[in-house]
Amino acid sequence: MIRLQNIEKVYRTDTIETLALNSVSLDIAKGEFLSIMGPSGCGKSTLLNIMGLLDAPSKGEIRIDDQKTEGMNDKQLAAFRNKKLGFIFQSYHLINDLQVLDNVELPLLYRDTTAKQRRELAAEALEKVGLANRLKHFPTQLSGGQRQRVAIARAIVGRPEIILADEPTGNLDSAMGNEIMDILINLNRNDGTTIVMVTHDENMAHKTHRLVRLFDGAQVL
Amino acid sequence: MLKNYFKIAIAVFKRNKFFTFISLFGISFTLTILLVLTAFVDKVLNDNYPDKKRDRLLYINRLEQRSKDGMMSGTMSYYYLSHFTGKMKTPVKVAISSMFNGTNTYVNNKKIALNYKYTNAEYWDVLDFDFVEGKGFNKQQVDHADRVAIISEDIKKQYFGDVGPVVGKYIEADNVNYRVLGVVKSVPVTDYMFYSDIYLPYTISKGGDYKSKGYSGGYMGVLLANSASDVPKMHEEYEALVKRIPPERKDYTQIHSHANTFLYAFLDTGNDGKSGVMIVVTAISIFVFIFTLLPTLNLVNINITRIMERSSEIGVRKAFGASSKTLVYQFIVENLILTILGGILGTVLAGIVLYAINHADLIANLELTINFTVLFIGVLLCVVFGFVSGVYPAWRMSKLNVVTALKAQ
Numbered sequence: 001m002i003r004l005q006n007i008e009k010v011y012r013t014d015t016i017e018t019l020a021l022n023s024v025s026l027d028i029a030k031g032e033f034l035s036i037m038g039p040s041g042c043g044k045s046t047l048l049n050i051m052g053l054l055d056a057p058s059k060g061e062i063r064i065d066d067q068k069t070e071g072m073n074d075k076q077l078a079a080f081r082n083k084k085l086g087f088i089f090q091s092y093h094l095i096n097d098l099q100v101l102d103n104v105e106l107p108l109l110y111r112d113t114t115a116k117q118r119r120e121l122a123a124e125a126l127e128k129v130g131l132a133n134r135l136k137h138f139p140t141q142l143s144g145g146q147r148q149r150v151a152i153a154r155a156i157v158g159r160p161e162i163i164l165a166d167e168p169t170g171n172l173d174s175a176m177g178n179e180i181m182d183i184l185i186n187l188n189r190n191d192g193t194t195i196v197m198v199t200h201d202e203n204m205a206h207k208t209h210r211l212v213r214l215f216d217g218a219q220v221l
Numbered sequence: 222m223l224k225n226y227f228k229i230a231i232a233v234f235k236r237n238k239f240f241t242f243i244s245l246f247g248i249s250f251t252l253t254i255l256l257v258l259t260a261f262v263d264k265v266l267n268d269n270y271p272d273k274k275r276d277r278l279l280y281i282n283r284l285e286q287r288s289k290d291g292m293m294s295g296t297m298s299y300y301y302l303s304h305f306t307g308k309m310k311t312p313v314k315v316a317i318s319s320m321f322n323g324t325n326t327y328v329n330n331k332k333i334a335l336n337y338k339y340t341n342a343e344y345w346d347v348l349d350f351d352f353v354e355g356k357g358f359n360k361q362q363v364d365h366a367d368r369v370a371i372i373s374e375d376i377k378k379q380y381f382g383d384v385g386p387v388v389g390k391y392i393e394a395d396n397v398n399y400r401v402l403g404v405v406k407s408v409p410v411t412d413y414m415f416y417s418d419i420y421l422p423y424t425i426s427k428g429g430d431y432k433s434k435g436y437s438g439g440y441m442g443v444l445l446a447n448s449a450s451d452v453p454k455m456h457e458e459y460e461a462l463v464k465r466i467p468p469e470r471k472d473y474t475q476i477h478s479h480a481n482t483f484l485y486a487f488l489d490t491g492n493d494g495k496s497g498v499m500i501v502v503t504a505i506s507i508f509v510f511i512f513t514l515l516p517t518l519n520l521v522n523i524n525i526t527r528i529m530e531r532s533s534e535i536g537v538r539k540a541f542g543a544s545s546k547t548l549v550y551q552f553i554v555e556n557l558i559l560t561i562l563g564g565i566l567g568t569v570l571a572g573i574v575l576y577a578i579n580h581a582d583l584i585a586n587l588e589l590t591i592n593f594t595v596l597f598i599g600v601l602l603c604v605v606f607g608f609v610s611g612v613y614p615a616w617r618m619s620k621l622n623v624v625t626a627l628k629a630q
Binding site: 049052054055074075078079081082083086087089093094095097098102105106107109110111115154158 | 222224225228229232233236533534536537538539540541542543544545546547622623624627
């Protein structure tokens with residue numbers, strides 16, 4: 001489903017060159033639930049961003065669903081992300097000015113859908129994460145766990161084949177974290193969604209199919 | 222999608238109340254000034270009362286005579302106009318009138334300042350004054366030097382009060398009594414070529430200045446062509462005529478005078494080397510440009526700050542499939558909503574200001590209104606504002622790297 005080959009990422013400033021990722025190669029199968037672990041600053045999020053086409057590698061090749069992503073322009077990348085990928089962020093990144101339902105609808109705005117279809121699909125996604133009764137709430141009226149569930153609903157509303165989650169339980173207590181983890185496991189199990197999750201939590205990582213460890217930008221496991 | 226943009230725009234406006242206020246104030250204040258200004262310019266240049274047949278008219282209001290040592294420029298004499306334009310074949314009629322002059326009159330010990338103007342009889346045929354009562358004077362009355370007058374509706378009210386018809390009554394000015402022949406709808410003072418409170422036959426002018434054989438004087442003329450298609454011919458004929466006119470004095474070597482369309486005549490500076498139209502148009506353009514540039518730059522600055530605060534949203538939208546172009550579109554739509562709100566506010570404010578100007582009676586007989594032209598200019602300015610002040614910040618933000626945008630929260 002996702003194939004990374006010899007991925008390198010170098011950050012350059014006027015005086016320093018930092019190697020964030022050093023020749024990382026990874027194959028992730030369809031329906032797999034993979035977790036990435038490693039100490040802070042080892043390149044986990046950078047790798048996830050590159051996988052999600054949010055950032056470009058300095059070297060190497062990315063193939064998603066057997067499609068080479070190199071050379072895609074801004075519009076093509078946007079359409080590709082919209083169709084294939086869903087994102088969950090540690091700090092949720094919800095738009096506080098919009099109601100929960102409008103937040104969840106967001107990926108569908110960039111597709112050819114009617115307002116009615118968007119409403120229905122967003123309500124369905126929220127029901128899936130157990131927030132059917134919070135449609136008209138604003139994110140600031142919700143708890144951390146509820147916000148992350150809204151973020152999951154937003155990630156799955158467009159029915160992407162891949163979900164990339166960057167420390168989805170990082171800001172939550174263990175009970176809330178487990179709830180979120182259960183939702184992700186169910187998505188993977190029931191819908192066959194491929195999930196790549198960056199985490200610091202060994203317990204959460206052990207609930208996934210496979211664990212990849214990074215250290216100083218290199219894959220060590 | 223538009224509904225979503227609208228929702229978020231309103232939410233952002235509510236959240237950043239101070240920025241919203243500054244933006245709305247900048248837009249509405251600028252628009253108010255521009256709308257009042259355009260209402261004034263529109264009134265002065267486009268209100269074709271009483272010269273309703275403008276497509277058939279040419280205006281002669283300036284004569285320039287040059288010698289080696291200098292030049293003399295100004296309006297012309299009655300003799301110049303009647304004698305020379307009388308030789309022309311294309312005009313079917315020529316209206317001649319003096320510039321307006323001021324005097325005082327007294328009613329019940331109350332002083333009334335009024336302006337008078339001398340005209341020929343054809344003046345009332347060439348121009349289409351709206352007569353509230355009575356009619357203009359005829360050639361016979363002019364030739365007989367009858368002391369008759371056409372008065373404006375405004376002076377009727379001031380002099381006679383709220384009474385019925387005044388035709389046949391007498392109005393006194395400069396210790397002379399004139400019999401009122403007609404009452405016309407008032408002309409604003411800004412239309413200096415036709416404005417007056419009292420119109421009198423030129424044959425009763427003080428000192429008989431119309432008898433002078435000099436070229437310079439206090440008169441101007443309006444030529445009426447048979448049809449609009451004859452106007453260029455009439456223009457050419459006058460140009461050719463001026464070239465043949467002998468100099469008034471030996472030391473004058475050149476004579477310049479033109480029969481112009483209304484706009485050119487209105488803006489003519491009298492200097493043949495420099496077009497008054499170009500000077501005025503350039504001055505207005507520079508003024509409008511500077512006046513709109515400042516709030517636009519202010520809005521650009523505010524918008525950059527406002528959009529910067531939303532970098533997380535930009536990151537999320539990009540991550541979930543918004544292209545840079547889509548984001549530019551969204552921010553422009555948001556900005557247009559803001560500027561249209563400012564435009565509505567500006568239009569309302571302009572309406573209030575115009576109402577105040579009209580009722581303060583600052584300029585005689587001037588009734589300014591927001592007409593469709595002015596409203597159209599206002600709407601156009603709003604769109605230009607919204608677009609110009611939104612494009613650059615939107616473009617800059619849309620180019621923001623997704624990862625950087627998400628980290629900026």
